[in-house]
Amino acid sequence: MMVKKNGLLAAGAIAVAASLALAGCSAGSDSSGAASDADSSTLTVWVDADRAAVLKDAAAAFTKESGVKVKLVQKDFAKIQEEFIAQVPTGKGPDITIAAHDWLGNFVSNGVVQPVELGDTAADYQQVAVTAMSYEGKTYGVPYSIENIALLRNTALAPTAPATFDDMVAAGTAAGTEFPYLVQIGPEADPYHLYPFQTSFGAPVFGTNADGSYNPDDLTVGNAGGEAFATWLAAEGAAGRMSVNLTGDIAKEKFYAGASPFLLTGPWNVPDAQAAGIDVSVDAVPSAGGQPAQPFVGVQGFMVSAKTKNAIAANEFLVNYIGSEDVQTALYEVGGRPPALTAAFEAASSDPITAGFGAVGATAVPMPNIPQMGKVWQFWGVTEAAIISNQGDPVQLWQKMTADIAAAIQ
Amino acid sequence: MMTTPGTGHDRAQIVAAKRQRQASRIAEAASAGIKVLLVKVLVLGIVDAISVYALFVLFAKQDWLVFGLVLVVTVAVNWIYFRVKGLPAKYLTPGLIFLLIFQIFVVGYSGYIAFTNYGTGHNSTKDDAVSSLILSAQERVPDSPTYALTVLEQAGVYSFLVTDPDGDISVGNADSPLKTVTDAETDGSGQAVGLPGYSTLNFADIVANQEAIAAVAVPLSDDPNDGSLRTPDGSAAYLYLSDLVYDEAAGTMTNTGTGVVYTEDPSQGSFVAADGSELQPGWKVEVGLANFAKAFGTDSIRGPLISVTLWTFAFAFLSVATTFALGLFLAIVFNDLRMRGRNVYRVVMILPYAFPAFLSALVWAGMLNPQFGFINQVLFGGAEIPWLTNEWLAKFSIIFVNLWLGFPYMFLVCTGALQSIPGELQEAATVDGAKPWQVFRLIKLPLLLVSVSPLLIASFAFNFNNFNLIYMLTNGGPRDVTAGVNVGATDILISMVYKVAFVGASRDYGLASAFSILIFVLVALVSIISFRQTKALEELN
Numbered sequence: 045m046m047v048k049k050n051g052l053l054a055a056g057a058i059a060v061a062a063s064l065a066l067a068g069c070s071a072g073s074d075s076s077g078a079a080s081d082a083d084s085s086t087l088t089v090w091v092d093a094d095r096a097a098v099l100k101d102a103a104a105a106f107t108k109e110s111g112v113k114v115k116l117v118q119k120d121f122a123k124i125q126e127e128f129i130a131q132v133p134t135g136k137g138p139d140i141t142i143a144a145h146d147w148l149g150n151f152v153s154n155g156v157v158q159p160v161e162l163g164d165t166a167a168d169y170q171q172v173a174v175t176a177m178s179y180e181g182k183t184y185g186v187p188y189s190i191e192n193i194a195l196l197r198n199t200a201l202a203p204t205a206p207a208t209f210d211d212m213v214a215a216g217t218a219a220g221t222e223f224p225y226l227v228q229i230g231p232e233a234d235p236y237h238l239y240p241f242q243t244s245f246g247a248p249v250f251g252t253n254a255d256g257s258y259n260p261d262d263l264t265v266g267n268a269g270g271e272a273f274a275t276w277l278a279a280e281g282a283a284g285r286m287s288v289n290l291t292g293d294i295a296k297e298k299f300y301a302g303a304s305p306f307l308l309t310g311p312w313n314v315p316d317a318q319a320a321g322i323d324v325s326v327d328a329v330p331s332a333g334g335q336p337a338q339p340f341v342g343v344q345g346f347m348v349s350a351k352t353k354n355a356i357a358a359n360e361f362l363v364n365y366i367g368s369e370d371v372q373t374a375l376y377e378v379g380g381r382p383p384a385l386t387a388a389f390e391a392a393s394s395d396p397i398t399a400g401f402g403a404v405g406a407t408a409v410p411m412p413n414i415p416q417m418g419k420v421w422q423f424w425g426v427t428e429a430a431i432i433s434n435q436g437d438p439v440q441l442w443q444k445m446t447a448d449i450a451a452a453i454q
Numbered sequence: 455m456m457t458t459p460g461t462g463h464d465r466a467q468i469v470a471a472k473r474q475r476q477a478s479r480i481a482e483a484a485s486a487g488i489k490v491l492l493v494k495v496l497v498l499g500i501v502d503a504i505s506v507y508a509l510f511v512l513f514a515k516q517d518w519l520v521f522g523l524v525l526v527v528t529v530a531v532n533w534i535y536f537r538v539k540g541l542p543a544k545y546l547t548p549g550l551i552f553l554l555i556f557q558i559f560v561v562g563y564s565g566y567i568a569f570t571n572y573g574t575g576h577n578s579t580k581d582d583a584v585s586s587l588i589l590s591a592q593e594r595v596p597d598s599p600t601y602a603l604t605v606l607e608q609a610g611v612y613s614f615l616v617t618d619p620d621g622d623i624s625v626g627n628a629d630s631p632l633k634t635v636t637d638a639e640t641d642g643s644g645q646a647v648g649l650p651g652y653s654t655l656n657f658a659d660i661v662a663n664q665e666a667i668a669a670v671a672v673p674l675s676d677d678p679n680d681g682s683l684r685t686p687d688g689s690a691a692y693l694y695l696s697d698l699v700y701d702e703a704a705g706t707m708t709n710t711g712t713g714v715v716y717t718e719d720p721s722q723g724s725f726v727a728a729d730g731s732e733l734q735p736g737w738k739v740e741v742g743l744a745n746f747a748k749a750f751g752t753d754s755i756r757g758p759l760i761s762v763t764l765w766t767f768a769f770a771f772l773s774v775a776t777t778f779a780l781g782l783f784l785a786i787v788f789n790d791l792r793m794r795g796r797n798v799y800r801v802v803m804i805l806p807y808a809f810p811a812f813l814s815a816l817v818w819a820g821m822l823n824p825q826f827g828f829i830n831q832v833l834f835g836g837a838e839i840p841w842l843t844n845e846w847l848a849k850f851s852i853i854f855v856n857l858w859l860g861f862p863y864m865f866l867v868c869t870g871a872l873q874s875i876p877g878e879l880q881e882a883a884t885v886d887g888a889k890p891w892q893v894f895r896l897i898k899l900p901l902l903l904v905s906v907s908p909l910l911i912a913s914f915a916f917n918f919n920n921f922n923l924i925y926m927l928t929n930g931g932p933r934d935v936t937a938g939v940n941v942g943a944t945d946i947l948i949s950m951v952y953k954v955a956f957v958g959a960s961r962d963y964g965l966a967s968a969f970s971i972l973i974f975v976l977v978a979l980v981s982i983i984s985f986r987q988t989k990a991l992e993e994l995n
Contacts, residue, residue: 130577154574154735159592231843231928290825290826350589356660356688359687364687419960422940423938427935430935
């Protein structure tokens with residue numbers, strides 16, 4: 045008896061689950077559903093855990109003023125790109141999502157985002173942030189933070205900022221520490237952290253169009269500057285100052301342990317360094333090749349789904365609430381990344397660390413957001429790693445890499 | 455023969471059988487009892503209520519396929535549980551429904567994806583692609599002014615009442631271009647806020663009708679090339695020009711700026727120009743065997759595919775062989791009653807099994823660092839052995855770490871199997887004068903293999919697709935930079951599929967699905983052959 049009853053209950057539960065699953069599979073496959081009209085005045089926003097708390101207040105203020113409810117859905121930042129691309133076409137995605145600017149090319153070529161009209165407020169943001177949020181001349185997002193690497197200096201070991209790369213090596217050697225300087229590399233190298241050195245030789249990855257957007261047909265990485273950079277990398281590797289054994293974790297720990305006065309890193313490592321009792325200062329990356337050393341800038345912001353039914357409410361929320369100084373400042377306070385809104389950035393610059401990273405970021409370049417960039421990474425790092433470990437002629441390896449990238453982009 | 459009622463004896467048998475059936479039916483009905491019946495009715499009621507709701511929703515969405523499925527399943531469930539007979543079906547149905555949804559459907563869908571171009575740029579329907587292209591093609595006219603906007607409504611038609619920066623006020627709607635008006639009501643700042651004969655919408659009204667209002671495009675003049683006003687937020691309007699025009703009848707997209715005509719190509723699922731350039735995004739279409747042709751026909755994929763397949767087999771085989779050998783050895787040692795503190799040792803042995811495998815792999819990657827890793831620093835006195843960056847050492851490291859991760863499982867399995875072998879067999883053999891090695895080789899091992907070999911095959915299949923370990927320990931590296939493909943020395947099929955299909959910004963789910971079908975075929979073949987062998991082993995005993 046008992047067995048039978050349990051079996052029956054289980055059967056019922058399973059059948060319920062099955063019907064729901066089947067119904068769920070199809071939900072939203074057609075946008076003309078009657079059910080979805082009911083929530084037309086609810087904005088669904090995907091946000092990561094850190095940002096959610098801040099947005100709660102902005103959302104509440106917005107609801108109070110406009111009557112539009114805002115539903116914040118917490119997501120793992122690393123998974124948002126995939127899920128957004130997968131869910132928007134089914135109609136189940138959010139109205140707005142938090143995003144990194146370099147996802148944009150992928151989003152646009154999948155047709156999941158729509159342009160956002162910043163209108164006259166565009167001028168209120170840092171120029172680099174708006175450029176980063178643009179793709180083929182159109183702006184697709186409201187930026188909230190800017191992030192880039194810079195040179196972290198242990199002031200106890202090196203009292204002054206180095207002007208050039210040679211100065212840095214000299215100061216590092218004079219400090220008598222284990223490493224003259226530290227930059228994370230790892231077995232597949234780290235082109236992101238090595239990029240400022242590369243640009244100082246005049247070899248950006250892509251050339252730019254007149255409007256500042258990247259031109260995928262103009263692969264500048266293989267120019268004479270790129271070859272000079274490759275030769276320089278091989279020399280640094282041979283001198284033992286750069287090593288593929290130096291992963292991000294190890295570089296960080298060595299710096300915290302005082303094994304070097306300099307670490308090329310981003311704002312995310314500053315709190316730990318300060319907690320380790322190091323008095324840090326943020327400087328520009330010293331030039332190795334004579335030209336300005338420009339790191340990549342990553343911009344975070346909010347983008348609007350191509351299939352939203354709440355376009356006007358979404359625009360209003362982003363431009364007038366996310367774009368307000370209060371919210372940008374609050375987002376800065378949880379994330380520690382310089383705000384994208386100029387007014388909020390200036391207020392945040394009272395902190396010397398933020399001001400330091402911000403000053404470097406102002407001269408930096410946005411990470412290319414064109415989809416072709418995805419093809420670059422897979423050849424870039426391993427080639428740099430091979431050059432640093434002196435596995436062949438650096439110029440030949442570099443040119444081989446350029447040819448491979450060009451072939452992959454085709 | 456039995457069915458022809460011949461003799462009286464036969465007839466009596468049939469009658470008896472019929473009575474028996476009736477009796478068992480009554481017994482079954484009686485055993486069901488009133489309580490069970492109530493529960494049954496209640497649960498089925500809930501199921502039906504939800505199903506009917508789902509059917510209504512699906513009907514409204516006109517999703518006929520799923521509608522039909524839900525209907526069939528609901529009817530079948532009711533029929534099965536209201537019948538008195540058919541007890542086995544009552545037990546089997548829930549499992550079958552689960553099987554249908556979570557296995558058959560998933561497998562079938564992945565198989566279907568292998569025959570489409572699903573991936574970056576082709577992830578939705580044609581309608582989505584068209585509307586997305588049109589949306590993105592809207593571009594604000596450079597240096598055009600911001601128009602302060604008030605949205606008006608008259609007889610269900612939305613009009614834009616705009617004030618330009620010079621203070622001029624005009625009104626227009628989707629059908630009639632902007633024209634200047636003089637009788638508008640203005641607020642303190644000179645912005646028009648109302649017009650006689652129209653009702654002014656406040657923000658709540660705008661939000662309530664935002665889809666319609668966002669779609670309104672008010673032409674600036676009779677000439678469409680002057681562009682039209684649109685509003686992104688309901689309070690300001692901007693002048694937009696679209697550089698793409700869609701002609702649904704001809705299936706073409708025309709770029710008004712350059713004059714290039716992009717024609718719909720149903721075989722590719724995108725709009726393609728005469729020079730071969732295509733518009734992004736496209737849409738998902740069936741492409742037949744194109745993905746399989748790509749897997750075998752593209753040089754950059756076919757070349758590595760062969761070497762990677764060989765290494766995958768070597769890796770899976772060696773992983774199973776080494777872990778089984780070590781696990782078995784330890785099991786025998788700890789199974790010996792003379793061993794002291796066996797329980798403590800056993801717990802220690804299980805530890806690697808208790809850690810999450812991907813975390814262990816990461817920790818090992820750190821320990822194997824040539825310059826700073828524990829292994830070289832402490833065990834090899836600072837020698838810089840490139841454990842993970844030399845092709846052969848990396849392969850060795852992979853198998854070694856997998857041995858560390860995998861032997862506890864084999865140890866557990868073998869301990870269990872060993873303890874189920876009767877001790878008398880060993881005693882009898884010893885009495886007959888067999889040496890311990892002979893006892894093990896001729897008696898214990900064959901008996902052990904009978905029960906363990908299905909697990910060895912399963913372990914082989916698992917390691918064949920052991921993505922975690924490869925990805926976390928070496929990420930498939932080291933790579934030969936001169937090879938020009940993104941495949942390293944320790945990549946196995948599954949990690950190669952991951953790289954080919956997912957690394958970089960362009961995902962290709964179609965190709966990945968085609969690959970997974972190929973992997974499935976390989977694993978299935980190996981498993982079938984191995985299970986045949988196991989059967990032979992069983993017959994031997």
